[in-house]
Amino acid sequence: MADTHKKIGDLSVHPLALGGNVFGWTADEAESFAVLDAYAAAGGNFIDTADVYSAWAPGNKGGESETVIGNWFASRGNRADIVLATKVGAGYPKPRGLSADVIKSGVEDSLRRLRTDYIDLYYTHYDDPSVPVEEFITALDALVKEGKVREIGASNITAARLAEALAFSDSTGLAKYAAIQPQYNLVSRETYEGELADVAARHGLAAIPYYALASGFLTGKYRPGATVDSARAEGAGKHLESERGRRVLTALDEVAEAHDAEVATVALAWLASRPTVASPLASARTVNQLPALLAVADLKLTAAELTKLTEASA
Numbered sequence: 615m616a617d618t619h620k621k622i623g624d625l626s627v628h629p630l631a632l633g634g635n636v637f638g639w640t641a642d643e644a645e646s647f648a649v650l651d652a653y654a655a656a657g658g659n660f661i662d663t664a665d666v667y668s669a670w671a672p673g674n675k676g677g678e679s680e681t682v683i684g685n686w687f688a689s690r691g692n693r694a695d696i697v698l699a700t701k702v703g704a705g706y707p708k709p710r711g712l713s714a715d716v717i718k719s720g721v722e723d724s725l726r727r728l729r730t731d732y733i734d735l736y737y738t739h740y741d742d743p744s745v746p747v748e749e750f751i752t753a754l755d756a757l758v759k760e761g762k763v764r765e766i767g768a769s770n771i772t773a774a775r776l777a778e779a780l781a782f783s784d785s786t787g788l789a790k791y792a793a794i795q796p797q798y799n800l801v802s803r804e805t806y807e808g809e810l811a812d813v814a815a816r817h818g819l820a821a822i823p824y825y826a827l828a829s830g831f832l833t834g835k836y837r838p839g840a841t842v843d844s845a846r847a848e849g850a851g852k853h854l855e856s857e858r859g860r861r862v863l864t865a866l867d868e869v870a871e872a873h874d875a876e877v878a879t880v881a882l883a884w885l886a887s888r889p890t891v892a893s894p895l896a897s898a899r900t901v902n903q904l905p906a907l908l909a910v911a912d913l914k915l916t917a918a919e920l921t922k923l924t925e926a927s928a
Contacts (some may be wrong), residue, residue: 637678664700714803
């Protein structure tokens with residue numbers, strides 16, 4: 615099989631990023647280990663989490679996902695095989711921000727939970743307009759120089775602030791964002807396309823879109839009259855109420871049938887074809903959910919099929 619890995623700075627990643635938001639939330643440690651094992655066995659090497667996952671769950675305080683992944687690394691002895699992404703700055707219910715002190719303490723807490731001495735890709739989780747870009751870029755650069763972080767990325771940031779941060783990095787030679795993690799999928803295109811994607815393209819950033827399957831809507835399991843047992847069912851189900859959502863489902867069904875593929879695989883393949891996108895990000899609560907996600911590495915849609923999906927989602 616041809617090498618389908620994509621580049622994020624100096625990192626080489628699988629075309630499906632495995633989301634860790636469910637670990638320690640809707641998947642306990644044993645279930646999480648099973649998913650992680652199956653993903654790695656299939657050639658996956660790109661795992662995404664955050665220090666705040668999953669503080670919103672009853673009884674949790676944040677850091678549960680990182681702890682599960684750290685325990686998995688320790689159990690399997692495979693840290694060097696994985697490109698690990700985590701994030702700093704979010705809090706629940708209140709954000710912690712991006713001050714130099716938050717970044718410095720946040721990375722140490724994440725390293726401890728993850729049971730590692732370096733993070734491959736470290737994101738600023740949410741922008742903090744109260745902190746100048748000079749402060750957080752300088753703090754992140756220090757982590758790179760110390761060997762604690764290999765590449766840096768930004769999630770949930772405006773085009774203007776992203777451009778400002780990139781310009782500061784260029785002018786000073788300090789660490790520069792290599793990745794962006796926007797919300798982006800077939801029913802949420804305006805969250806990335808346009809000015810934000812243009813800034814990313816100009817600077818060679820790789821996009822790793824979250825909500826790549828629109829909280830499960832783009833798996834095709836949400837249909838009129840269907841009941842889905844999921845913590846995210848309410849958010850996903852709302853797309854059925856829009857004409858756009860119904861158009862997208864119809865187009866996905868047609869393309870999926872032509873390839874004898876899962877609807878989720880087709881939705882991810884469309885996303886993977888978009889400018890700047892390196893690896894769509896999706897999570898699996900069970901091993902059975904993984905094959906449809908991993909199949910994105912091998913599914914090649916025709917130009918006509920991509921156009922059909924793009925037009926349906928307009």
